[in-house]
Amino acid sequence: MENLGGTCALVAKDFESDQAIKWCPGCGDYVIIKAVQKALADLGLSKEETVFVAGIGCSSRFPYYMDTYGFHTIHGRGAAVATGVKIANPKLSVWLASGDGDSMAIGGNHFIHSIRRNVDMNVILFNNEIYGLTKGQYSPTSKRGIVTKSSPHGTIEDPFSPGELALGSGSNFFARVPDSNIKLLTEVFVASEKHRGLSLVEVLQNCVIFNDKVHEHITSKETRDDNQLILQHGEAMIFGKEKNKGLVLDGLSLKVVTIGENGVSESDILVHDATTENKTLHIMLASMKGPDFPIAMGVIRNVAAPTYDNSLHEQIKSQAGKFSSLDEMFMSGNVFEVK
Amino acid sequence: MENLGGTCALVAKDFESDQAIKWCPGCGDYVIIKAVQKALADLGLSKEETVFVAGIGCSSRFPYYMDTYGFHTIHGRGAAVATGVKIANPKLSVWLASGDGDSMAIGGNHFIHSIRRNVDMNVILFNNEIYGLTKGQYSPTSKRGIVTKSSPHGTIEDPFSPGELALGSGSNFFARVPDSNIKLLTEVFVASEKHRGLSLVEVLQNCVIFNDKVHEHITSKETRDDNQLILQHGEAMIFGKEKNKGLVLDGLSLKVVTIGENGVSESDILVHDATTENKTLHIMLASMKGPDFPIAMGVIRNVAAPTYDNSLHEQIKSQAGKFSSLDEMFMSGNVFEVK
């Protein structure tokens, strides 16, 4: 294999594989893959050093559509496979595409442990609050009461909040994005790849067939400005159609205020610090729910911490030289000669 | 089987089975089982309506030593088995005995899901920060850097904080107790059983063989008063040998202050509210770490919420009468006669 020399920057389209995409027309996954391809190009990553791993689910077909290395594994185990890939070859940029069922139901254990270990990889959580591929059963992120094929009388369990679960597991990078905002998606994917350690990006994804419009109140043109708070590190937490609403602290709770009302001015509004170790506010932001609060979007937490793969390779280095060869090691200790 | 009439209240000893206990002399598990037996007696529970389920591990031998119904299942799956027991017969008082490896390593998924669903059971997490039964490998709660049989050069991963993981999973009852305080243990077990829904009690347990004294700085006679904050609902968060230290809020962080110094008086100290829905302070308390902070003990969170088992049986009731019998159901819809 020959590198013909000359690096020629890739564009988003270069990351498309030759396989026809088989998602339903209108599925939110289409925008997500476009954004990922754009982000890879923006990051200047090469095809061969990029690996997409996935579990099983509609969203987990992702690797087939990317002209990179790819592994469509088994249901829920993508995070464990990706961990092995990254440890084996830390030079690779490792991405995991996984549904809410794949990561939060059957794959829950690997999800929390890979976050805890802080393996350097980018996890894209396609949260459509439903099992798409198996045709519409409720998932661990489905809202209480939802009627689905497997809950004809409504569910009786509260969902996980992916951000809260991740932060409870020790997450250092958590972001949330709606599938409708390709610009923010791209931005967040770029940030996630730049972050060393496990970066979790929850995408609010629409499944047109089995859970259509589940995120509509957050993402629709009419309501999105009022129902989304797009966080930017170092900027005030302001939102609303008129950009006049903001968040302030009220004891240990958040409060929505209107700038210009009740003497509130812009400088009273909380400023987002994604990089602070203290996770209290990050948890509060991640757990904000409508209708009283906007949904926090963008990078909520982005904190530097040692990565598992790096520490592992450091530890290997620190042990180097203990023996000069296997032959030497085999001969060390209690050996004896037979003549 | 005949009930000879007359309820004769049971004492702790009545809950001991006829099997010889095989834990190592000095193992923290001995105190825990005593406290559980005491709590059962205090609660007035009967032997036959109490079920102990466990996974695999030293601690998971627990059911054999209790004269109740008991099930020593397989590694990590106790929570799932207990869920089935409780749903099948909600009248039973269901307890799960599980180690840090059993619940937080292999059993992590069932751990977070049973918390999320809020199945009414009492989970005792024996946290000795080590795999005891397999003779001393580090566990997901072992502190970074610990040297064990499986980490001769020290571990390179941060542990889970059981309380933070549980609260991130939606926990409504979380308590922490050292294995050395039988009174507090008993109190907390009683509270845990009284709480409807999943109650998680983390016991800081000493493994004399493979991780001796890991909690020593928290539990030793000399240091415990300064290093433990024993929370009581409705009471101020005061601790210290001289009962003159307390916690106050400093923005979104906690701060240790001394009563009588810098103008701090007892009324400035935070008062513990275990029952508030807002989990911000509960998370902050659960995540306090030494040496700057005391370790929070007692019931940290105790919030009422619908239980899974109850909702399930309510839903069953709501469906009653749709058909009067299976025969009727079989004959409903498109049937046809062949003569």
Place this chain on the structure above:
Amino acid sequence: MNKESVVIKFAGDSGDGMQLAGSLFTDARAMWGNQIATFPDYPSEIRAPAGTVAGISGFQINIGSKGVNSPGDAPDVLVAMNPAALKANIHNLPPACTIITDRDAFTKNSIEKAGFKTDPFEDNSLSDFKVIAAPITSLTKKSLAHLGLDNKSIMRCKNMFTLGILYWLFGEPLDQTLAFFDHKFKKDPTIAEANKIALQTGCNYGENVDAVVSSMTIAPAKKTPGTYRNITGNQATAWGLLAAAEKVGRGLFLGTYPITPATDIFHELTKHKWNGIKIFQAEDEIAGICSAIGASFAGNLAVTTTSGPGMALKTEAIGLAVMTELPLVIVNVQRGGPSTGLPTKTEQSDLQQALYGRNGESPLVVISASTPADCFDWAFEAARIAVEHMTPVILLTESYIANGAEPMKIQKMADLPKIDVPNESDRENWAPYKRDAETLVRKWIEPGTKDFQHRIGGLEGEDVTGNVSYVPENHGKMIKLRADKIKRVADRIPLQRYKGKNADDLLVVGWGGQFGIVLGAVLRLQEEGKNIAFTSFNYIHPLPKNTEEIFSKFKQIVVCELNNGQFANYLRGQFPHIKFKQYNRVEGLPFKIKDLKAKFNELLESK
């Protein structure tokens, strides 16, 4: 034309409503009294790209007055809603086949997208067939124009127009289906009206315009008198479990996790909470089975349902159920493997996994169902054995019968056998692992029962007491007891039967859901006067007691299965001195009668 049986295949895009059209036709014919067998075949993508062969969804029905043992090899009538649907099936059409298709759908574009090089209407490739090329799209539009519906809703009625043509072809009265629309679209009378008009117009179209094919009639089948309904294997499995639970009388618990093609059992059961059943959608397959084991310990009839990869995850827990000797029904609706494999296709390749896929010596009972309707009986039987013998029972069905449908005679609860629950009330003489002398079965105590507190677990237990024991001799004894207990299940199951004369040359052996097809092939050869017999196994482990006796009557034995010979291999282990030949296909599809006949003829000649 009066026929004994006809195979009809509906094919179209996932959005074309072929499954519904197929079901309605099936229901109508079943009412008329035909024998029916159906076989849906859909792509594994939710909505694969419209108009491509990969996106075609199919539904095959065999209806007849006799001899309907399978959905049939190849269609006599093909409904192809577009070029891709034609393309996907054309290689499998017998010469005289009738094709009903939408002439409007054959645009240059769509012909290309389907992968045809040239227009099949123009290149002579349809000349072997009788073609009804109705302008379905335009006629449906025209007939519904007055209703003021949007285009999408109108297009959704094309399937009913097509069904109308089919009703005409078979001389099927429309009333029942018209009534169905009124019921189904109660809330939207315009849509009901639209469907009714489309059906009627399609039927008229057949009568008025097209004279190429003569209509077909099929006499009603001779059936045991009774009340019937069409049912899929998955639905029948669910109902069998419901019936068994009522006989056991301790409540039904299902712990499961969705997986194709088993999920419909779960979907069906969850509708029946009115009956008091407890349904738990678990976080994964392991929690599914473990919750069921917990429920079984707590005294419920417990069930877990899955398919191959999910089964793999359950094997550790199955071992626990073996060790603790708790009743448990494990349903594996087999699909194409290995690994994720072919999730929507059929196969019989999980047999070895069921028999052997656990650590240690862990014997249990394995049974299988033969047809969609008898899934009811075998699910019931699985539960009976589980409870009466205190053991996990694996019930193997397969995609082919799980999704296929046929008429089922509805049984009265009172007529179903009773299930003997190993209850115990004598505390004095009881111990957790004390056994019935004859069956070696231990008792099933419900927690909550006073004075019967006891502990069980996955460590080896002492004989009788169940206390943990590391004594070598005890382990040897328990290993033997567990094995013998399962062997003795054979004392309480019926003897194996076979169809054919004793002096026959060739015994065809099958198992599970390929029953109907293999039977069909054998019956035809018997009609041709060949010396051939057939036996199909439902009890797999243990085998019926007379199995060896049957085998020894025949000169040649051939075992037919959709795998590489798993049952044949198992039989070799059981009956080392008997010779078994094999016939195997592993293509994700059911057998074909013509292939089986060819194989059997070859064996008969080679003798």
Place this chain on the structure above:
Amino acid sequence: MNKESVVIKFAGDSGDGMQLAGSLFTDARAMWGNQIATFPDYPSEIRAPAGTVAGISGFQINIGSKGVNSPGDAPDVLVAMNPAALKANIHNLPPACTIITDRDAFTKNSIEKAGFKTDPFEDNSLSDFKVIAAPITSLTKKSLAHLGLDNKSIMRCKNMFTLGILYWLFGEPLDQTLAFFDHKFKKDPTIAEANKIALQTGCNYGENVDAVVSSMTIAPAKKTPGTYRNITGNQATAWGLLAAAEKVGRGLFLGTYPITPATDIFHELTKHKWNGIKIFQAEDEIAGICSAIGASFAGNLAVTTTSGPGMALKTEAIGLAVMTELPLVIVNVQRGGPSTGLPTKTEQSDLQQALYGRNGESPLVVISASTPADCFDWAFEAARIAVEHMTPVILLTESYIANGAEPMKIQKMADLPKIDVPNESDRENWAPYKRDAETLVRKWIEPGTKDFQHRIGGLEGEDVTGNVSYVPENHGKMIKLRADKIKRVADRIPLQRYKGKNADDLLVVGWGGQFGIVLGAVLRLQEEGKNIAFTSFNYIHPLPKNTEEIFSKFKQIVVCELNNGQFANYLRGQFPHIKFKQYNRVEGLPFKIKDLKAKFNELLESK
């Protein structure tokens, strides 16, 4: 007394340091040139109650100048540190056995706790044996009194006092062991001194005081010249993997989760980070194997290690490795089953699980090791086959050889065979599932390699391209290709050998870690002039090509295994026309030579 081989068993409480005493004695005898085989046997509780039979930990050693194929059936010398240790072993002592015991430990209390009804020193029950009842506790105390140690530290030296007696008995020089103490307790010279004194005093005690038994000497064994070391099976497995990884040249990855009795492989490997190996302690067995599959995809030689219940959890992922045709070594150190079973005991009952425990048709390679030392070779061979044939390989060892030790001749890396990695550099002619014409092996590309980007997965893939395919014929073809690829592994493994003459009556067949014991039994019968031969299988699937040829030479074949006949059943499926008899034990213990001899004699006579 000059003996060919002697079996010694150390037995005491877990805290008595029996494993250390045993190891020191083993090392000393190995240096002297004896053949050695050891077998530790410990309770499954960490520290079961002291002084009870359940808490007794054992370590058995067989040392000899020839014919040491196993740790032996029963001890010639028993070291019993207390009444419970005596009680646990007394039923298994041959008449002339020498017992070394601590007279001080036989208090009324402890005699009762051990479960003796009366004091064995007084009720005549020791009269068959030669007893050295030394006052070990008091003499150890006395001899160390001057050192100023606490009581606990003094009591810890009792094992060395006892060892001293043993050294005297075998005329073993003390120097090496004394030097060992200096090294081991470098940091604590007083402790070193104490151990040295205890050893010396014990030896003196033998020499001076006790004249009942004569001392024993064993000549050095005749061995291939070379450098040796004592090694356990688990350690040897780890080293074999290290060696193979160096030959593969792409780095070693271990993904694992602790489980008895496999954990020591992990413990051993994790010490060798200096060699660049990557060790991942996963959250569970599933993550263990899945991380290994990821590492294999990324180009590393990947390994996962476990025991039965962990194996059950890995079966779904093994199917993925089969489907994606990635190299992977899966080590199962078998223990007693089913379920949690007998975690510290030995068994061979996971063979069927290895062969069949997956959904779908998923063929892979299964091999096994025979002795502690040859675990090195078989681990190496597992890796070679995995890489050269792009397949998961299951290596079965068992508790008995995994924890047992014997001297291993140290091999030079340069002398080990090379491993051919299926690399590819020709992009033009490459495709993910393009195969070598002869072996059917696909290429192993490392992600990071430019222009070789590709995607693999668990869905059925198209021949050559690997693109997802639902085409029935393709599935059939792939099923066959995967099976054939594994069959062709037999082209590249050595032929099976056997020990015996062609005209022999009885062929004894074994497999795995019971090799030494079965061999021992056969050799003795051969010495007695019996017509008996022996063959033990390491390659289990596929079998060596001449297997059938060997089998057909013998009148009778008996398959011996520690399960209910799993290998025998497998052989019946492979060779339907050959008759296999069985000899099985499932008691958590290795075979005993005397039982085997009895069985073989019975067969030889019954012919």
